[in-house]
Amino acid sequence: MTFSDVNASPGTIESPVANPDTHDKEELDLPWQVVVHNDPVNLMSYVTMVFQRVFGYPREKAERHMLEVHQNGRSILWSGMRERAEFYVQQLHGHLLLATLERVN
Amino acid sequence: MEICRNGDVIKISDIDPFLAELLRQIPASAQPDDSLAARQRLFSLPADPNEKEICREWKIYVEPEMKRLFQTAVETVAEDLQQLNGKEKSVRNCTLKIPASHADAWLNGLNQARLAIAARCEFSDQELADHYRSPIGSRRDLSLFQVNFYGFLQEYILREINEPGGNPPN
Numbered sequence: 610m611t612f613s614d615v616n617a618s619p620g621t622i623e624s625p626v627a628n629p630d631t632h633d634k635e636e637l638d639l640p641w642q643v644v645v646h647n648d649p650v651n652l653m654s655y656v657t658m659v660f661q662r663v664f665g666y667p668r669e670k671a672e673r674h675m676l677e678v679h680q681n682g683r684s685i686l687w688s689g690m691r692e693r694a695e696f697y698v699q700q701l702h703g704h705l706l707l708a709t710l711e712r713v714n
Numbered sequence: 715m716e717i718c719r720n721g722d723v724i725k726i727s728d729i730d731p732f733l734a735e736l737l738r739q740i741p742a743s744a745q746p747d748d749s750l751a752a753r754q755r756l757f758s759l760p761a762d763p764n765e766k767e768i769c770r771e772w773k774i775y776v777e778p779e780m781k782r783l784f785q786t787a788v789e790t791v792a793e794d795l796q797q798l799n800g801k802e803k804s805v806r807n808c809t810l811k812i813p814a815s816h817a818d819a820w821l822n823g824l825n826q827a828r829l830a831i832a833a834r835c836e837f838s839d840q841e842l843a844d845h846y847r848s849p850i851g852s853r854r855d856l857s858l859f860q861v862n863f864y865g866f867l868q869e870y871i872l873r874e875i876n877e878p879g880g881n882p883p884n
Contacts, residue, residue, distance in 0.1 A: 649839045650832045652865055655821065695768075697811050698760050699776055703783055705825045710768060711763045 621634040640713040642688035643697045647678050648707045660686065663697060688713055716806075717870050724812040724874060726867075734798050734808055736860055743860065744784070744826035752830040756784065784826055784878040790819035819869050824864045824871075831857050 623695075645656075653675055660671035664686060677684035687697055694710050699710035716727050729737070746752035757777055761768045794812050812820060832842065835857045842861065850856050 648829075649837075649842045650749065650829050650861070651825065652868055652872070655825070655868060656871060656873070695760070699779075702758065702776075702780060705756065705822070705829055707758055711760070712764070 615629060633649065641685045641691045641694040641700070642711050642713050643694050644683050644709050644711050645674070645678050645686055646707040647682045647692050647702060653679060655704075656706065659701065660708075663704070666677045704707055715827065717867075719814070719874050722814045724814060724817070724871065725808040725809065726812070728807045729798075729810060730807050731805060733863070736863055737810065738795055739796055739860070740795065740823055740864070741788050743831055743838075744823055745787050746830045746833075749830070750833040751833040755829050755833040757781075784822065787819040787822035788826065790816050791823035801862060812871075814874070817875055820871055821868055822873075824868045827870075828861050828864050831837050831861050837861070 624712065646659075656675045656678065657668065657671045659666060660666050660674055664671075666674070674684045674686055691710070698708045698710050715729050715731055718725055718727075746756050757780060759769050760772045760776070763769060794810065794816060797810055798808060835854060837858060841858060844858075850859055
């Protein structure tokens, strides 16, 4: 940086140009949600145990989500950054639950 | 058939030859190779199919890891089931001892088998909820019985996980 740069008037600063890479990063930072879908085969007790293990939820909260899946067909288990959401979906698939990653509308 | 926990072992005793044969079939039942529906269920998509990039990357990077995980669980179950080998033609009841440390592998293996069978047979929700259907009059009835029997074992193993310790060893 030169002295003249420091003293430049605001009018001399160039307009920012959109950077596609930055745009991608912003997209990644938008919130995502982890959704678990109903499955008539998986046992209710098994689904509860998986929620406790994967998310560290207490039993009551895990059961509430399990019942929501059972009664409404789906439940949003978590929302936040994409990378973490992908990690949770992977864990849930490892336990053979029907789980997906969705953008928060 | 009786199930109990003796220290670090889940003991299934008095298994009649028919149930022993169903147990032997867990590893084979868990293999989805011959059924697209079973494969799609065991390796379901991580997002809406329109999220093409996520689904493509998942296929490349995550699915192989899932395959390894599922295969390891089935191999552990198959190893434990070797206790039943050589007794295929016996009419006598037998015993199976599952180390408690293998409980997770059994839960996973049983789940793979249940999901694969249900997908292969395209069972309806109504059929899956009918736990008392009898007698077994067809291959389909037998498959449904298998799903329910494996579910019963899962329930027991889950109970043991949630109540660690079990009964003291004999």
